Amino acid sequence: MAPAFPPWSTRNMITPSLPRKTLAAHNLSKSYGPVRALADVTFDIPSGQAVAIMGPSGSGKSTLLHCLSGILVPDAGEVSLGGESVSGLKDKHRSLLRRRRFGFVFQDGQLLPELPARENVALPLLLTGIPRNRALKTADEWLGKLGLAGMENRRPGELSGGQAQRIAIARALIHEPEVVFADEPTGALDQATGHEVMQILTATTASSGASLVVVTHDDEVARWCQRLIEIRDAMVHDDQLISRSTR
Amino acid sequence: MSVAVTLAPRLAIERIRATKGAGVLDAMAVLAFTVSSWLALTVAGGTWMFFQRWQVEGALSSSQQSGLAVTYVALAGFACALLVIPILGLGGGAARLGARGRVRRLASLRLIGMTSGEVVRISVIETIVQSVVGALLGSAIFVFSLPLWQLLSFQMRPIGIAELLLPWWLWLMVIGALVVLAMASTVLGLRRVTISPLGVARDQTPRRLKRWRLLVVAALVIAFLLYAQFTDIASLIGLVTTVGFLAVVIGSINLVGPWLMQLVARPGARTSNVARLLAARRILDDPRGAWRNVASLAFLGFIAGFVVTMPTTTGDSGPNTFFVHDIQTGVAITLALGLVLAATATLMTQASQVFDRAPESIALDRMGVPATIHLAVRRRLVVVPLAVALGTSVPLGLVLSTVAAVQLESFPVVGVSLLAGTVILGFLLSLGAAEACRPLQDGVLRVQRRRND
Numbered sequence: 001m002a003p004a005f006p007p008w009s010t011r012n013m014i015t016p017s018l019p020r021k022t023l024a025a026h027n028l029s030k031s032y033g034p035v036r037a038l039a040d041v042t043f044d045i046p047s048g049q050a051v052a053i054m055g056p057s058g059s060g061k062s063t064l065l066h067c068l069s070g071i072l073v074p075d076a077g078e079v080s081l082g083g084e085s086v087s088g089l090k091d092k093h094r095s096l097l098r099r100r101r102f103g104f105v106f107q108d109g110q111l112l113p114e115l116p117a118r119e120n121v122a123l124p125l126l127l128t129g130i131p132r133n134r135a136l137k138t139a140d141e142w143l144g145k146l147g148l149a150g151m152e153n154r155r156p157g158e159l160s161g162g163q164a165q166r167i168a169i170a171r172a173l174i175h176e177p178e179v180v181f182a183d184e185p186t187g188a189l190d191q192a193t194g195h196e197v198m199q200i201l202t203a204t205t206a207s208s209g210a211s212l213v214v215v216t217h218d219d220e221v222a223r224w225c226q227r228l229i230e231i232r233d234a235m236v237h238d239d240q241l242i243s244r245s246t247r
Numbered sequence: 248m249s250v251a252v253t254l255a256p257r258l259a260i261e262r263i264r265a266t267k268g269a270g271v272l273d274a275m276a277v278l279a280f281t282v283s284s285w286l287a288l289t290v291a292g293g294t295w296m297f298f299q300r301w302q303v304e305g306a307l308s309s310s311q312q313s314g315l316a317v318t319y320v321a322l323a324g325f326a327c328a329l330l331v332i333p334i335l336g337l338g339g340g341a342a343r344l345g346a347r348g349r350v351r352r353l354a355s356l357r358l359i360g361m362t363s364g365e366v367v368r369i370s371v372i373e374t375i376v377q378s379v380v381g382a383l384l385g386s387a388i389f390v391f392s393l394p395l396w397q398l399l400s401f402q403m404r405p406i407g408i409a410e411l412l413l414p415w416w417l418w419l420m421v422i423g424a425l426v427v428l429a430m431a432s433t434v435l436g437l438r439r440v441t442i443s444p445l446g447v448a449r450d451q452t453p454r455r456l457k458r459w460r461l462l463v464v465a466a467l468v469i470a471f472l473l474y475a476q477f478t479d480i481a482s483l484i485g486l487v488t489t490v491g492f493l494a495v496v497i498g499s500i501n502l503v504g505p506w507l508m509q510l511v512a513r514p515g516a517r518t519s520n521v522a523r524l525l526a527a528r529r530i531l532d533d534p535r536g537a538w539r540n541v542a543s544l545a546f547l548g549f550i551a552g553f554v555v556t557m558p559t560t561t562g563d564s565g566p567n568t569f570f571v572h573d574i575q576t577g578v579a580i581t582l583a584l585g586l587v588l589a590a591t592a593t594l595m596t597q598a599s600q601v602f603d604r605a606p607e608s609i610a611l612d613r614m615g616v617p618a619t620i621h622l623a624v625r626r627r628l629v630v631v632p633l634a635v636a637l638g639t640s641v642p643l644g645l646v647l648s649t650v651a652a653v654q655l656e657s658f659p660v661v662g663v664s665l666l667a668g669t670v671i672l673g674f675l676l677s678l679g680a681a682e683a684c685r686p687l688q689d690g691v692l693r694v695q696r697r698r699n700d
């Protein structure tokens with residue numbers, strides 16, 4: 001099933017036939033002083049797959065996500081995207097990689113408070129040098145797609161928690177990333193809003209063709225993913241595909 | 248109180264060990280206390296000098312000269328008045344900064360069972376320690392900088408070191424005022440920190456400031472120009488009303504300042520350049536705050552622009568010649584001190600912004616935004632308000648004085664270049680302060696924060 005990019009997609013313009021890429025973790029280990037946060041973790045995420053990462057607090061989920069996305073460098077092991085090393089890159093190049101090819105949604109505190117919604121969303125495009133008018137037009141389209149039409153000029157403080165997370169989702173997707181990373185994106189929301197946000201996150205990520213790695217505490221959230229990886233004590237405890245019937 | 252007193256030294260030692268962000272904030276607080284007490288002592292010393300010269304001279308010489316000596320005291324007092332607000336602002340800001348640096352540690356003290364009253368008392372004690380250390384350092388710098396003042400002369404007499412030295416009771420009063428203010432600011436600062444951290448954006452979209460502000464000021468300026476044309480400054484009433492009117496015009500700068508900030512920042516909000524966009528949005532978020540940081544500089548700039556064109560070589564000899572020269576020197580000194588104050592305030596504001604905005608900058612870093620963007624934003628946040636304040640006030644002062652008060656015989660090249668040089672140095676100092684926040688920013692980004700996992 002070929003992913004359908006929206007007509008304004010920058011990917012259509014820049015890289016019409018980008019080969020889809022696998023994100024691979026190979027024997028990852030990471031410690032903070034005496035604390036072992038990751039111990040020999042290995043798995044692949046094929047392109048387009050939505051993976052939920054679950055596990056008790058302190059088990060190493062965030063550390064894993066940060067290593068996968070090139071925010072942290074593992075002490076041992078390697079992360080690669082389409083066969084190219086991520087963890088081996090220099091700081092600057094990992095930054096560039098995150099900016100260009102990854103999208104991020106965090107729990108909170110990530111939207112810039114002085115910027116109206118549309119500028120928050122347009123930020124990744126502006127950072128790659130796309131002119132303001134085009135960036136804002138694309139941002140408005142994304143806001144419309146996420147049910148936020150009419151809120152383009154509101155600032156984060158004037159939005160509800162769920163709306164703010166949808167802004168963050170739009171921002172994570174606007175530059176057509178290959179992988180979207182989300183660390184407890186619904187952690188600060190009530191359950192109903194959380195589920196709504198999770199549904200939107202998985203649906204929009206899927207329709208843009210990106211892979212999704214989402215850390216969550218919520219059992220039900222995993223329903224919208226294709227695969228569930230459970231982390232316990234810094235290791236992969238369980239890794240299973242979620243069959244369609246249960247989704 | 249006794250718990251607090253016994254705990255405070257131990258806490259101080261603990262803080263010296265924990266040289267993370269909070270330690271840097273404490274150091275900056277001490278630095279700000281140092282600068283504010285140094286400048287407060289300097290200004291007070293200058294006023295004291297004129298006061299003494301008046302006391303001595305007044306007894307010896309004619310009533311006319313005694314009158315002039317009083318004028319010096321009054322003008323020095325005026326300079327004090329212009330600087331006292333930024334000096335107190337710096338002291339208060341230092342106290343709040345220190346308080347913010349320790350707010351998290353204080354929160355954990357509350358968790359282990361201390362009452363909030365005890366926590367506030369501990370914090371006040373720490374502030375006293377910081378401000379007293381700053382006051383001693385400031386006094387030392389004051390004393391060591393005294394010989395430099397000998398290079399300048401007032402009333403055709405070089406400044407003597409002994410003249411600037413304050414008697415102990417005056418020294419104690421100046422320092423005491425700063426320490427008391429710091430204590431008050433700490434209590435307030437802690438309260439505000441617990442409710443909402445200072446310096447963080449407001450939730451609401453800021454409302455635009457209206458254009459009537461500009462119209463009011465323009466009307467006042469025009470009215471002043473007309474009035475000055477038809478008034479005889481030589482008469483006492485003429486002089487008093489002109490000066491009074493001028494004071495109103497100066498005060499009205501405060502009305503137009505925030506509007507100007509907004510005007511200058513607005514194009515930045517329509518740019519594709521992210522650093523420029525962020526800086527512009529932050530200024531637009533709080534144009535009044537941006538103005539407040541430079542308001543006293545605007546007054547000083549206005550006055551400096553106003554007096555720089557005064558002719559020092561008028562036909563009549565005698566006191567008038569050195570009087571104008573002395574006014575120009577005094578204004579230049581006041582402006583220079585104001586610029587030092589502004590740079591120190593910049594350092595404090597920007598440093599605490601680094602910590603206030605840590606979650607935001609960490610999120611940007613994770614998204615892959617280069618860390619250099621923060622420095623670029625900070626540079627703009629420093630330069631733009633300064634440029635607005637001085638870029639409008641100095642020319643305004645120049646224009647008003649040339650049109651209204653003084654008949655220019657020749658353009659005062661030396662005076663204007665000195666003024667320009669002072670202003671440029673002030674800019675560089677403030678830019679340096681922005682640059683000095685860089686290691687703090689890097690430190691904030693390096694620490695992988697652990698948040699609610």
Ligand SMILES: Nc1ncnc2c1ncn2[C@@H]1O[C@H](COP(=O)(O)OP(=O)(O)O)[C@@H](O)[C@H]1O
Nearest residue numbers: 032035037057058059060061062063695697700
């Ligand atoms: N910056 C850090 N410094 C020290 N220890 C850390 C740091 N970040 C995480 N840890 C520790 O590493 C372990 C895994 O943390 P984390 O990956 O955040 O877990 P999770 O996201 O699953 O709650 C925990 O024991 C945590 O205390």
Ligand SMILES: [Mg+2]
Nearest residue numbers: 061062699700
């Ligand atoms: Mg976590």
